[in-house]
Amino acid sequence: MRHRDCEILITCDGKALDEYNVEAEDNVIECYVASESGQTFEIKCSNHSSAFLVMRTAVDGRPFPRPKSTNAGDTNVTLRCEHGVDKSERLMFERLCITDDDAAAKVLSHGDHLGLIEVCVARAIRKEDRPWKASSITARNIGPIHETAKKGGMHCVSFGDTQPYPIRKTIVDVTYIDKWTAPYITFKFRYRPHAILQAQGIVEAIQPPRSGPSGSSSRARDTPSPAPPQAASSVSRRERQDDASQSEPPRKRLRRDGTSSSSESGSRMEDLLRADDTEDAKPLRTKGEDDDGAESLNALEAQMEALRQKIDRARAQNGQGSQFRVVKREPSPILVGHFNGGIIDLTED
Template sequence: MLTHREFSAWIVSNNQPLPEYLVAVDEKAGRVSCWIPSEAGKQFSVHWRDHGSNVHTCSFISLDGFVVPGRFLYGTGNASREGVRSGPTSERPFIFAEYHGASSSRECNRNTGTIMLKIKRVSLDGHKRANPFQTIPDAGSRATVSGHCVGYGDERPTYEQCPSTWQIKPYDKASKGSYVTFVFRYRPQDFLLSQGIMSEDDRTAESAVPQRKARPSQRRVTSAPVATTHATGTLITPSPTPSPNTKKMQSVVRFSFA
């Protein structure tokens, strides 16, 4: 778990937080980076925590340079993102994919091989329409430096998208950029071993960690909406938190971007 400026972040795969190697902190930029092992074909999720900043925050996740919305936090609590929305009630999960194309240094951008979480301090300023659905890139559309890239799994059901989200403005003049940035450079274990980033002892210790059973995602909500049923009889799971309401802003722990 990386921790800086009252925030923490980590990557989960195989139901376990991935180990972090060679953690580096840039105090001036508010940036923390590390290396993590990736395993092709495995899903992963991005998690973060506000330890009690008492300031509203929004976040953005960059996957090999492709940016997806994160979540809002309201001065404390946990949040996570497991996929990118593909429809009103569907998403495609994040996975580590194997890249089979030929790559060169000219084809690789500086964000290749990285999962980046940017957290910004904001003030809520009314509401706006929900974000449009994104065009999801193919796993093989970006060259990699190590044979792995971020891919997107088969479409699966998720909670229904709220019709609106928060309009935001900077918390103060110093909050126009990211307050804290977490950078996870993912590579196959063999690559990390060959570069001396991890040792054989690290690999042995990692393989000895017992696998936990997957648990249902818990969404901390003070006042959650009630599930609704379409005319077809299909039960629609509500968003983790209600839509913004200009007449009465409901008190919630977190609100999803999408």
């Protein structure tokens, strides 16, 4: 964030954390940042003004042992937590330890400042350097908190391993223009786990990718899926059956067990033969009747052929109901010789 020609950033691995809901009013500017447990970070300062500025930093209400001064035009200056004359504390986001141990603290001394990184800036006039001496303030970590404090899920800033820092021989003596009770600028970074920021509506939920590199996912959702092959074939089959039912005579109804009655088939064939014989064919006369010699052999053969055709048609109609294959019977190429009036015995092999 930048306010009144001064910029403060929270960086992790050299990259500034995203800032959400940035609000500035008078000399105060604040925002939210997402924290991750085990993530180390640094606090960077850039003085874009023409004044000499002094920064006081506090994390979770715990102040750093010594303030940091910057000259006009200084950029990317690290605000460190001093540890002795030649070291500084490493800063890290960490999950707050919650316990049911009755010996644990039930109230935080700076509970209202938990989850807050605050940097106050004051203008000053540099006077002279004086010899370095240790600060009376010591940075301490937050220990386990009793579960009744209801701080579960929160993060805190812990002071990790120390890192070397150039030996300090002097400290700067200044005259302040602004009072620390009313600083020139106050920066407030409220850090929370990403899940909490999302639940509070500060950070939008992460949406899954709408489409791949070629946009195939979005097209797949927008394009209706084709009907399954089995469903399509069943529809076509029903259409063919409907067309056939309109052009073919009604079929014989099947029994519940799926088979047609043989007696019904036989009676139907007899009816068809009887009707055809009455309409088209003359009755056959056997030997012994008065008009036996009146019909010629050719008339008998014509009648036999007509009967064969009627039988074939009857079988074909019957085969449509039982779904048997019907083979058309062609006229026999064998010619029967003249009949001399003798008796033909059909019982011999």
